[in-house]
Amino acid sequence: MTMNTLDALFKPESIAVIGASSSPAKIGGLPIASLKEHGYEGQIYPVNSKSEEIQGLKAYKSIRDIKGSIDLAIIAAPGKYILEVVDDVIAAKVKGVVVFSSGFSEIGEEGARVQEKFVARLEEAGIKVLGPNCLGFMNLQNKVFSTFTPVIRQGITKPGRIGVVSQSGAYGAYVFALARERDMGLSYWVATGNEGGVDFSECVEWLANDPDTDVILGYMEGCKDGRKLERALEAARKAGKPVIVTKVGKTELGAQAVASHTAALAGEDAIFDAVFRKHGAYRAHSIEEFFDVAYAFSVAGLPQSNRTGIFTVSGGAGVLMADAADEYGLALPELPKPEQEKILELVPFSAPRNPVDITGQITNDLALMSKTMKLMLDSGQYDSLICFLAAGGMGPLAKGMVDQIIEVKQEFKNYPLTVVTVCSAETRSILEQHGCLVFEDPTRAIRALAALAQLANLSGDCSTSIDSELESPMDVFKLESKIYTEPEAFSLLARAGVPTSKAILAKSADEAVKAFNSLEGVTCVAKVVSPDILHKSDIGGVKLNLANQEEVRQAFNEILSSVSSNQPDADIHGVMLAPMESGELECIIGVNRDLVFGPVVMLGVGGIFVEVLKDVSFRTAPVTFVDAKKMIFELRAAALFDGVRGRPTVDVDALAKTIVRVSNFSISAGETLDSLDINPLLVKEKGKGVVAIDALMIGR
Amino acid sequence: MTMNTLDALFKPESIAVIGASSSPAKIGGLPIASLKEHGYEGQIYPVNSKSEEIQGLKAYKSIRDIKGSIDLAIIAAPGKYILEVVDDVIAAKVKGVVVFSSGFSEIGEEGARVQEKFVARLEEAGIKVLGPNCLGFMNLQNKVFSTFTPVIRQGITKPGRIGVVSQSGAYGAYVFALARERDMGLSYWVATGNEGGVDFSECVEWLANDPDTDVILGYMEGCKDGRKLERALEAARKAGKPVIVTKVGKTELGAQAVASHTAALAGEDAIFDAVFRKHGAYRAHSIEEFFDVAYAFSVAGLPQSNRTGIFTVSGGAGVLMADAADEYGLALPELPKPEQEKILELVPFSAPRNPVDITGQITNDLALMSKTMKLMLDSGQYDSLICFLAAGGMGPLAKGMVDQIIEVKQEFKNYPLTVVTVCSAETRSILEQHGCLVFEDPTRAIRALAALAQLANLSGDCSTSIDSELESPMDVFKLESKIYTEPEAFSLLARAGVPTSKAILAKSADEAVKAFNSLEGVTCVAKVVSPDILHKSDIGGVKLNLANQEEVRQAFNEILSSVSSNQPDADIHGVMLAPMESGELECIIGVNRDLVFGPVVMLGVGGIFVEVLKDVSFRTAPVTFVDAKKMIFELRAAALFDGVRGRPTVDVDALAKTIVRVSNFSISAGETLDSLDINPLLVKEKGKGVVAIDALMIGR
Known part of the structure; x- marks a missing residue:
């Protein structure tokens, strides 16, 4: 039952604040002031050696003096006292602590040693630790403000169903401020600081199982335990909760002089990308995208597919959105002919295909809106709809337009409906209450809807191998620490089921x-x-x-x-x-042992594609057959596999199976495998298989 | 003197409204109501056969009855009366007309014929025509509201120095509404409608010479005369006015069965891209980007280069912005060591390289902000600065932070300074008045600044050929309508200065x-x-x-x-x-005659790059040596030219010269050249030249 282990930390019924202060501007004062101001219903115990009373509450000289049971201790005392304080909180039998105090691993090795020591002591006593050097957390539902971020002094956001986990305090605070400005409700907000105890992955996994959270926003800078991260992302996927993550710090591939292609190309950023793809997390590349996707999911839920209809009053905006749909991966199937004819009957000069441009004619007859949109959705071609109203959301017709939209939405409840317009905050709020998304920018609307479609697709994609042969138990491989010769490597690969010369x-x-x-x-x-x-x-x-x-x-x-x-x-x-072997296409399959994620499998097309374009795809092992196929079609060179300019289609299934087998081999060899390059693997015509004709295997 | 030809149209001192109405909700009533409401100082003459008085003004039965001189006639009468009305306005000696009326080329051939007829009649009389079927225009400075877009009924935006030209009325209205919501000042707003007379290019060229306009926002759907567009963009570049343009309608390349690579690849969208690049226009792909760039230019002007310093209070946001800088093309040079040491003296745990992460320490000492930022700018490494304050712009320290920023800005007036924070409208306004940009989203801030740097770079890049040999007069080529054999094509190319086998x-x-x-x-x-x-x-x-x-x-x-x-x-x-020839790299140089832009020159690297990746670059002829080099380095395969994985560097100069010569040939051959594919052109090692070894030339 890992799911409840953080409950006492994040849902405390009583809180002691060590280093409590009378001033709400101080780090030991702000949590008390906020807990009181926002109506926290549990017990609050200020601990301060010099005061009898703090912010109107009885204060204690030591946490040991408190009679009642204590779920959470907030440590706001200076870092130098940490070891004494730790003895006290263990004696007081708290269940969790949040350590605001700084001066630990962030300042160097000496600090790191103290951090390791005090965290270990707490964990041995069964106490969960958030921090040190962290801004703390908030539980908006239960009004727990266990944080000293000054951002809450300008106000808090409403309780909601979005959980936020940030490895950066300042960034997390910024996200909180933006959520407040956008009136987006949060369930939890956690800044993990130095991650001496509880880390990013643990918080994500806990939120994946938290009944008050529907979607998880994560901000990451790094990760020490890749498998733990993967497990957390998988837990969220299984729970049907989208994870929208920003991971900063793209590393340069640079011109490293390494023997293996895979090692040279497996930059940290590419591997994180692969991990997010594998587990269906959505990687947002800006704060704006981060929020837009979370907002869209919270208000509209997921569509059934990426098939979208565009209703517009401006041909130009329609084309702009069609261009964006193409870029972000939304499909815009054409409206069937009978429906097109009905629309032409309604408005003779409309463009009825998709985008459906009904023209400014709606200003003469608002009912054209609901008639057209219902025709579109009734056609069965679309699982979501975007409605561009230009400046209509603010004009004298705004009220009538909103009624038209709500009428459509009520009939098609499970179809995300996005309105693109400028409008008042009040109009926006009415539309959102009815489950409609509102955007000012057409391109952002398209991007957000495409993200929802992608999340829908990923969440439905937990399937593993479809090929029982690939699941049969395999040999156990244990490599020696050496460079294997080619015949030796071939022989091991052949045992692993990889066709070799x-x-x-x-x-x-x-x-x-x-x-x-x-x-x-x-x-x-x-x-x-x-x-x-x-x-x-x-x-x-x-x-x-x-x-x-x-x-x-x-x-x-x-x-x-x-x-x-x-x-x-x-x-x-x-x-x-x-x-001598011949094939249609030369591929490279490689494995590199990543310090964080373990064996990572790489696929590329030989020659210029790998060498000049760095056109490769990655997955952490194990790779399923479905994922192996995705790796193939993620390549920019993907068209080569389908045959292009007269070339034959190649054996994609055999290639995908080989990727799975290499992945299985890398799992079995485990830590004894340093790296493997099969280069080239010849891929033959469809149905004719693959064959490895050169291999470099290094054991460790 | 093309520059003043639209003055009478866009700066009228008297306006007649034909089809005037008493109701401000009608297309013949709204202009009169708006002109009056916003204080237009010229004469307004309502023309209506049935009324004596309209909206408190004396009305005329016919425009012929008006005594005073009339600069502009707005035609709001139904389209079926257009020919009579045209006779009247010619008789009344107006200088320009705006035709709101519809029912012309937008409804089919019959309408197009009438449109051609009435526009020709007006133009023969020396009258400029905007429309028909257009929403009209606004001149915000002189309060001319010659438009019936209902968007102005919700209010107008302030006068400013941004000119807007839109080929779509609804889209233009949306841009206007957004400008108003963002409080961005406009000089002119023009919707060109059917473009029977004045077109998009003419408006851009006029704005390029308009003293009240600093930057031009254009929205395009198509273009009939490519040379005219190029001339307009060049006029803006020469005037130092950025053109920020959205062009919708990316065409699919598809699998057209055509003999020439160039023709197959020269999709409309790629050519527009090439035209914008050539003339230094910035192509925005969303409305948001469109506005962000215009906003950034209006408030901050252009930086000297793309070298930017990032000041941040959050390491995470710093890395996010560094990633974005890399993506959008901003350079982040490291702060010199002496300045780094000074910063470390100020804040021992800061990260002083660039981004400079000064940490939350500023909350204890706000003066750290100005000290650090001045150190950064004094180092001479940066031509602009971005300052990430997280949620600081709203907190109790907001006022102090703003003072710090303004202090820096006043000392470094010509350095764009961007503040990224959440803040009140008032704080934003204070910062902007001092020339500072304010963004909430770090990525958008980076994108906008990168756009400014790009515009600065492009505007300084009017240089033409650097090689006198390339400018020498060349043969006049006149091709026959046939497919040339290879020896014939070689012989013509050799005369044009292209090295051939x-x-x-x-x-x-x-x-x-x-x-x-x-x-x-x-x-x-x-x-x-x-x-x-x-x-x-x-x-x-x-x-x-x-x-x-x-x-x-x-x-x-x-x-x-x-x-x-x-x-x-x-x-x-x-x-x-x-x-038999040998070379390091096989390129393709092609020319295709575009219906709109004339000869378009294409460059690609042979084989997979062209066939699978469609990795080609374009320029309309004439192509200068500088542009030819840009074409080379725009290719995704550009690394191949620099030598990669042991290959030698190839003769880029010889390739660029050959592109120029092919371009010159295409200009000389003019309309007699249908298409040309040199495939391959072998490019040899640096200093050893190029040689064409196969050529397909088609005359027309």
């Missing part, structure tokens, strides 16, 4: 000829086998197109002589013979 | 051998020459790597026999011999 190691020219014969005389490639040589071609270590025994023998000898003169110290295991 | 046409095997010998025995390629064969390789019309006379002879014979059996009706001119 048939490679035979030859230690002499005679063995090479024998190997050639055993491959039944197909044209072969010969490559030197050595853990010391990563770039075989550069030093004459590869010979292609060997068609007969004589060529094989000669290739063997030339390779050995070229390699030994170029790299005399290399440990040569021999020469590998393998059939 | 040495191609020799051979009509017999003996001639082929002779040609081979004259090429001094270098390895050659042989290609069939026929205007009827576009895809030579597909039917055995190309033989590569011919190294001796025998191979040449055999190739000649094989080509002829293969081609004549595959395409027996083709007109075969012979076989072309040319040296």
